[in-house]
Amino acid sequence: MKIGIDAKWYFEGPASGKMVIRNLVNEICKANSKLNFYIILDKKCENLQLDSENTKVKKVYVWNGNNLLSNVFFVPFVAKKYDLDIVLYQTSVSLFGKHKKIAYIHDLIYISHPQYYTFLERIYLKPLKFLTKFSDFVITVSNSEKNRFQNLAFTNKDIKVLHHGYDSLFKVIDGRDDEDNSEIKSRLQLNEKYILYVGRINTRKNIPNLLKAFQSLEDKQIKLILVGKREWKTDDLNSLLDDPSISDRVILTGSVSNEELSIIYSNAYIFCFPSFEEAFGLPPLEAMASGIPVVVSNSSSLPEVCGDAAIYVNASEPNEIAEAITRLLSDTDLYNKYKQLSVERAKAFSWTNTTQNLIDILEKRYVK
Structure with a gap:
């Protein structure tokens, strides 16, 4: 055959x-x-x-x-x-x-x-x-x-x-101070804690509500890293990105290689993916494989992919997104629980x- x-x-x-x-x-x-x-x-x-x-x-x-x-x-x-x-x-x-x-x-x-x-x-x-x-x-x-x-x-x-x-590059990396890791952290000006989003930068991925949620966080030191190519219908991002309260803490990397992405994942503190609509949702799976707690939308395929390993939010509610992030930032036990759940869930794929x-x-x- x-x-x-x-x-x-x-x-x-x-x-x-x-x-x-x-x-x-x-x-x-x-x-x-x-x-x-x-x-x-x-x-x-x-x-x-x-x-x-x-x-x-x-x-x-x-x-x-x-x-x-x-x-x-x-x-x-x-x-x-x-x-x-x-x-x-x-x-x-x-x-x-x-x-x-x-x-x-x-x-x-x-x-x-x-x-x-x-x-x-x-x-x-x-x-x-x-x-x-x-x-x-x-x-x-x-x-x-x-x-x-x-x-x-x-x-x-x-x-x-x-x-x-998911690619085998995406895994829990204990040693975070190797040469490649340090070079990428330096180039992207990453501090110890950052929230990560990976995917296309477009309307369907709901970046405006992620930025609104980020604006409302009490933690004004943490950064937000957006990894992906900026696409059609993203003009409404400009006013949000220019907000003085977050403009120096939001980093858009554009497209990166898988090798760079694996290091960006492994250094992230929280992964947030409030997409309105997905067929599968690969970035949350890659994040879970990297041992990161994930906050994702409660719609389309994301519950199927993330199972009980994610904190789910209504993508249309920035306050709900912010509350989920805050829970992980403020509760170490909860953070460690979801970190472990992420690793276990990724093994199913x-x-x-x-x-x-x-x-x-x-x-x-x-x-x-």
């Missing part, structure tokens, strides 16, 4: 898509399976090596000037050329070709909450529902997102759930398990 894995985002692509496919492919290269995997990569990356090479896993290449066009029109030629039985597509599948098609769709937030997307993004995603009709089944990333599929009557196809894992679950689904469905 020959399985093609759409991995065009392995080297370059949207941050979440790249993270998913890179980890899946790396684990597939280590796994024992009856299946023969073909990793479909971007043609312009032919001279680059996978993190984990395996002679049993073949690499093939395709044009990827546009992911939608590549999936619909070019990947079927690859499937035919290598006689692939199945292709696991990232997002949109093709309506062409005799091979079985699996749609790996991260979320449908663009339908349920269109206000968080630009007009062009919504136009780009518009064909997704039609194209999904040509899939054999669908994979998404949480039971919460599966419910969204069903509530929107998006597809009548079977929907499987594969939770994300791994890319090794995710990949094995994918292989089990494929073997059960297709290997006779």
Whole structure:
């Protein structure tokens, strides 16, 4: 059985898509399976090596000037050329070709909450529902997102759930004074305690309410570090960031490498993620794996991911966010309790398990 894995985002692509496919492919290269995997990569990356090479896993290449066009029109030629039985597509599948098609769709937030997307993004995603009709089944990333599929009557196809894992870089680090750590702390002007947010800087992630909560904290020494790229609809942040009471204590780092991020996580005191809507919510999982108490929204997929290891808040209430942070700042026993709960909860997720679950689904469905 020959399985093609759409991995065009392995080297370059949207941050979440790249993270998913890179980890899946790396684990597939280590796994024992009856299946023969073909990793479909971007043609312009032919001279680059996978993190984990395996002679049993073949690499093939395709044009990827546009992911939608590549999936619909070019990947079927690859499937035919290598006689692939199945292709696991990232997002949109093709309506062409005799091979079985699996749609790996991260979320449908663009339908349920269109206000968080630009007009062009919504136009780009518009064909997704039609194209999904040509899939054999669908994979998404949480039971919460599966419910969204069903509530929107998006597809009548079977929907499987594969939770994300987290990169092994994100772990509890006891020694915090090594050279790399010190350099990053110095460059970002980090003090001993800071609250951390990681993710895109946009309306859906609810940064204004996080800043309002931060303004109201009694602790006027602690800093707030925002790690991520500033995106569409963030103009309302400027007035909040210019507030003299917090302007010198809020640091926007922009995008950072995973190596830098692991150090930023490990030095954080509290992680706060008051997002309005998530399909999975990887940053809270990375924070928990790093041994940080987390404060997250009580909506969408976040309770599914964080379990009993988080303090939950109403994302629309800055005072509630501030109160949760204050509880952790003022109560050492509570802080240590959630620190330990974070570490234990993170153990429930791994890319090794995710990949094995994918292989089990494929073997059960297709290997006779």
